[in-house]
Amino acid sequence: MSNVPTITIDGKQIEATPGKTILEVARENGIYIPSLCFYEGTKNPGACRVCAVEVDGARSLVAACVMPISPGMVVKTDTERVKQARKLVVELLWSSGDHNCLTCERNGDCELQDLVYRFGIEKPRFDIDPPGYGIEDTNTMIQRDLNKCILCGRCIRACNEIQINEVLDFSLRGSHAKVGPAFDADYINSECVFCGECVNSCPVGALTFKQARFMGRPWELKKVKTTCPYCGVGCQLDLNIHDGKIVKVTGNREYGQPNLGSLCVKGRFGIDFVNHPSRLKTPLIRIDGELREASWDEAIGYAAQKLGDIKKTHGADSVAGLCSARCTNEENYIFQKFMRAVVGTNNVDHCARL
Amino acid sequence: MAGLAAAFGSGAMTNSIDEIEHTDLILATGTNTTENHPMIGARVKRAVRKNGAKLIVIDPRKIDLVKYATLWLRQKPGTDVAVLNGLMNVIIAEGLHKADYVADRTENFEALAQTVKKYTPEYVEEISGVPADDLRKAARMYAGAKRASLLYAMGITQHITGTDNVKSCANLAMLTGNVGIEGGGVNPLRGQNNVQGACDTGGLPNVFSGYQQVANDEARAKFEKAWNVKLPGKPGLTVVEMTNAAHRGDLKALYIMGENPMLSDPDLHHVEESLKHLELLIVQDIFLNETAELAHIVLPSACFAEKDGTFTNSERRVQRIRKAIEAPGCAKADWEIVAALSTKMGYPMTYGSAKDIMNEINIMTPSYGGIVYDRLDGEGLCWPCPTKDHPGTAFLHKDRFTRGRGLFHAIEYQPPAELPDTEYPYILSTGRVLYHYHTGTMSRKSIGLNERCPESLVEINPSDAQQLAISEGQAVRITSRRGTVSATAKIVETPPPGTVFMNFHFREAAVNLLTNPALDPIGKIPELKVCAVKVEAA
Ligand code: SF4
Ligand code: SF4
Ligand code: SF4
Numbered sequence: 001m002s003n004v005p006t007i008t009i010d011g012k013q014i015e016a017t018p019g020k021t022i023l024e025v026a027r028e029n030g031i032y033i034p035s036l037c038f039y040e041g042t043k044n045p046g047a048c049r050v051c052a053v054e055v056d057g058a059r060s061l062v063a064a065c066v067m068p069i070s071p072g073m074v075v076k077t078d079t080e081r082v083k084q085a086r087k088l089v090v091e092l093l094w095s096s097g098d099h100n101c102l103t104c105e106r107n108g109d110c111e112l113q114d115l116v117y118r119f120g121i122e123k124p125r126f127d128i129d130p131p132g133y134g135i136e137d138t139n140t141m142i143q144r145d146l147n148k149c150i151l152c153g154r155c156i157r158a159c160n161e162i163q164i165n166e167v168l169d170f171s172l173r174g175s176h177a178k179v180g181p182a183f184d185a186d187y188i189n190s191e192c193v194f195c196g197e198c199v200n201s202c203p204v205g206a207l208t209f210k211q212a213r214f215m216g217r218p219w220e221l222k223k224v225k226t227t228c229p230y231c232g233v234g235c236q237l238d239l240n241i242h243d244g245k246i247v248k249v250t251g252n253r254e255y256g257q258p259n260l261g262s263l264c265v266k267g268r269f270g271i272d273f274v275n276h277p278s279r280l281k282t283p284l285i286r287i288d289g290e291l292r293e294a295s296w297d298e299a300i301g302y303a304a305q306k307l308g309d310i311k312k313t314h315g316a317d318s319v320a321g322l323c324s325a326r327c328t329n330e331e332n333y334i335f336q337k338f339m340r341a342v343v344g345t346n347n348v349d350h351c352a353r354l
Numbered sequence: 355m356a357g358l359a360a361a362f363g364s365g366a367m368t369n370s371i372d373e374i375e376h377t378d379l380i381l382a383t384g385t386n387t388t389e390n391h392p393m394i395g396a397r398v399k400r401a402v403r404k405n406g407a408k409l410i411v412i413d414p415r416k417i418d419l420v421k422y423a424t425l426w427l428r429q430k431p432g433t434d435v436a437v438l439n440g441l442m443n444v445i446i447a448e449g450l451h452k453a454d455y456v457a458d459r460t461e462n463f464e465a466l467a468q469t470v471k472k473y474t475p476e477y478v479e480e481i482s483g484v485p486a487d488d489l490r491k492a493a494r495m496y497a498g499a500k501r502a503s504l505l506y507a508m509g510i511t512q513h514i515t516g517t518d519n520v521k522s523c524a525n526l527a528m529l530t531g532n533v534g535i536e537g538g539g540v541n542p543l544r545g546q547n548n549v550q551g552a553c554d555t556g557g558l559p560n561v562f563s564g565y566q567q568v569a570n571d572e573a574r575a576k577f578e579k580a581w582n583v584k585l586p587g588k589p590g591l592t593v594v595e596m597t598n599a600a601h602r603g604d605l606k607a608l609y610i611m612g613e614n615p616m617l618s619d620p621d622l623h624h625v626e627e628s629l630k631h632l633e634l635l636i637v638q639d640i641f642l643n644e645t646a647e648l649a650h651i652v653l654p655s656a657c658f659a660e661k662d663g664t665f666t667n668s669e670r671r672v673q674r675i676r677k678a679i680e681a682p683g684c685a686k687a688d689w690e691i692v693a694a695l696s697t698k699m700g701y702p703m704t705y706g707s708a709k710d711i712m713n714e715i716n717i718m719t720p721s722y723g724g725i726v727y728d729r730l731d732g733e734g735l736c737w738p739c740p741t742k743d744h745p746g747t748a749f750l751h752k753d754r755f756t757r758g759r760g761l762f763h764a765i766e767y768q769p770p771a772e773l774p775d776t777e778y779p780y781i782l783s784t785g786r787v788l789y790h791y792h793t794g795t796m797s798r799k800s801i802g803l804n805e806r807c808p809e810s811l812v813e814i815n816p817s818d819a820q821q822l823a824i825s826e827g828q829a830v831r832i833t834s835r836r837g838t839v840s841a842t843a844k845i846v847e848t849p850p851p852g853t854v855f856m857n858f859h860f861r862e863a864a865v866n867l868l869t870n871p872a873l874d875p876i877g878k879i880p881e882l883k884v885c886a887v888k889v890e891a892a
Binding site for chain 2: 161194222234235263266278282284285304323331334335340345
């Protein structure tokens with residue numbers, strides 16, 4: 001154990017892994033340090049400064065999210081100086097944007113709002129002066145309102161370091177800084193592949209799922225964990241349900257394998273087929289060349305009778321069945337059981353080869 | 355996945371998805387991973403960018419992964435066996451293979467060594483167009499990696515030599531001791547979400563669940579006892595054989611649950627005629643798809659969000675789906691419909707829930723023995739998982755192959771069934787795009803996906819486009835011996851000169867009107883990746 005550095009946070013002795021930052025060690029040990037820019041799995045946050053802490057021997061406050069621990073380090077997270085510094089950061093962020101929670105999709109699920117509330121800030125000391133950007137409304141999937149952007153850089157790191165799609169970056173610097181695709185293009189005109197990772201990472205309402213707008217407040221949504229119905233990766237995701245409808249799909253990093261909370265465009269934005277008006281709602285039987293609506297009793301009765309007749313006249317092997325790579329294990333199992341045990345043939349396959 | 359099963363004793367992905375991100379080298383062949391398996395694609399990219407892994411891409415198309423590759427071998431379509439034999443030729447000639455592993459764990463090495471002898475880099479260059487030096491570099495790089503993961507998908511299997519291609523991949527991995535170790539393996543990436551599960555649960559003409567052979571008396575006796583009926587022992591017909599039997603009039607009735615062969619099968623004219631010959635076509639689906647339009651009876655089913663159940667992903671991980679909303683109208687879960695039909699036909703199926711069916715799967719299927727619902731709320735379980743206290747299996751063939759010893763297959767290169775000629779001078783290759791899925795039944799009903807990809811594009815290399823006087827966005831006509839389709843030209847460097855590429859998601863440009871139904875003799879997979887066409891401005 002001699003190699004394990006010991007540090008002290010708020011008077012508590014902690015054994016920590018070398019190379020970790022103060023923020024990581026604190027969070028692993030249940031000590032609260034806020035951060036609006038840290039994003040698990042990405043490097044070099046250090047943008048928001050709300051994670052300020054005092055370190056003995058350092059003259060100024062230190063950003064916990066980038067400062068690696070060193071043996072014997074003594075950290076204080078809760079001093080008056082720290083509190084004031086954090087408050088100032090939050091007030092500056094608030095006043096430099098259009099944080100109108102009344103119509104924001106993230107109201108009740110916003111990390112900036114949470115800090116304002118936690119720090120008990122009635123009103124910022126500074127005049128509210130949003131940059132006045134237009135809201136990007138040029139695609140059907142992701143809405144961007146950069147007036148709410150706090151320039152935390154999470155979206156950039158999520159796009160570049162987690163999805164490695166390498167679409168987003170800061171453009172310009174200083175007070176004109178902006179995040180987005182190269183040449184200030186809209187998402188739809190960029191190399192963006194609409195994985196939605198940036199939206200999932202955004203701490204505020206700058207990036208939101210457009211089709212979910214006004215479809216349900218965060219606290220009204222019921223999340224149901226399930227498996228993506230598209231490709232063979234089998235990503236785990238949350239269907240967000242309101243009023244019996246799927247409102248949006250979110251990733252959940254706590255679910256772990258196989259996708260660690262990330263999704264692609266199909267899992268993220270391709271689920272709306274479920275609500276499509278052309279879904280089949282009733283059985284159909286062809287009568288005089290046309291498909292007509294029928295009851296389940298009629299349809300199942302007719303199918304059973306025809307299958308039985310054909311089996312009797314031409315033998316079981318004159319019948320075949322295709323099960324499906326899109327149905328569940330349970331359904332495929334009983335389908336093959338039906339073909340083998342009830343029809344009496346091994347003519348059962350699916351389109352796996354295609 | 356007959357090829358892998360013959361070599362190892364199991365046809366599934368040998369290693370887990372997570373291992374791909376943490377291995378030393380990835381060889382990706384016949385997989386456009388970032389578009390077809392995007393979240394595995396992200397793993398590959400992170401392995402390269404964040405963890406310093408090397409990446410070798412073997413693909414005729416300049417796919418997105420090429421950007422991340424240490425080395426890219428651009429072979430002519432359909433020459434995979436030659437390239438893989440070439441790699442093994444170099445590895446054996448230079449003594450880079452793992453001799454102890456080969457001696458201790460495999461068999462038939464001598465035959466392989468004998469066959470690959472003539473596939474010198476120079477000879478392979480003649481066949482495949484891959485420069486001999488690149489082939490040498492790739493062979494050394496792959497053999498030199500401590501752990502190498504080989505990934506492949508439909509680009510390997512959808513050829514008349516698909517089974518041979520897969521066996522060659524298995525050969526290469528065994529030769530270098532890469533099977534049965536963490537971070538290694540031969541990993542077929544499954545296209546559709548539950549292909550693995552449909553195979554595992556007996557959705558194949560020759561096996562019950564868990565790959566228990568119908569022709570095996572003991573296996574059959576076990577199922578006869580459990581199901582209380584006499585069962586047929588003769589393996590049944592595969593998809594393409596079913597179509598042919600229907601065409602001949604031997605097959606009278608077809609019951610389709612959740613598939614759309616009217617868009618996915620090769621040679622669609624033939625498929626349509628065949629389906630029209632049937633006395634009875636029952637289609638059970640969530641939409642009135644192209645196949646359902648021909649049906650006599652259509653049964654509406656619930657989709658994944660409207661029912662409980664499990665899917666098994668590419669890495670053999672069994673995961674839950676959960677009912678989140680009600681199905682529209684009176685649509686029902688597929689299992690409920692099958693059970694109702696069975697009951698009506700005098701064989702009562704009285705399952706009360708999907709979980710009840712899983713209980714039966716647990717009993718009848720050794721590899722799924724311990725995969726019970728109560729254990730699936732976390733990260734799921736990878737089979738084999740024989741008992742309720744078994745943790746599941748991340749990678750297969752540790753210490754011992756499923757079949758005992760790994761089997762090398764000596765395989766000769768064979769050209770594709772249909773090569774370009776003066777009348778049909780181009781190769782047509784088919785596949786998927788990021789924004790759509792399979793026959794488009796689901797993805798084409800999505801607002802976002804259609805915004806990004808509203809129409810079928812045919813990818814043409816700039817040099818060909820120039821020769822054909824075709825410009826970006828122009829309508830083109832593509833004709834094979836079997837049919838003609840129109841699509842919009844997209845001029846890109848992705849396909850090599852002489853090859854055009856189309857996806858099969860769009861009924862308006864149904865590429866399978868063109869493709870060649872020639873089958874791989876063992877895997878019975880049609881050659882969707884290569885056929886000869888002519889290309890003209892429309
Ligand atoms: S949606 Fe995905 S690709 Fe597009 S900008 Fe966001 S993270 Fe990048
Ligand atoms: S858009 Fe959101 S995630 Fe990106 S920098 Fe702005 S606030 Fe941060
Ligand atoms: S989210 Fe994308 S990568 Fe994940 S399973 Fe769905 S289709 Fe595949």
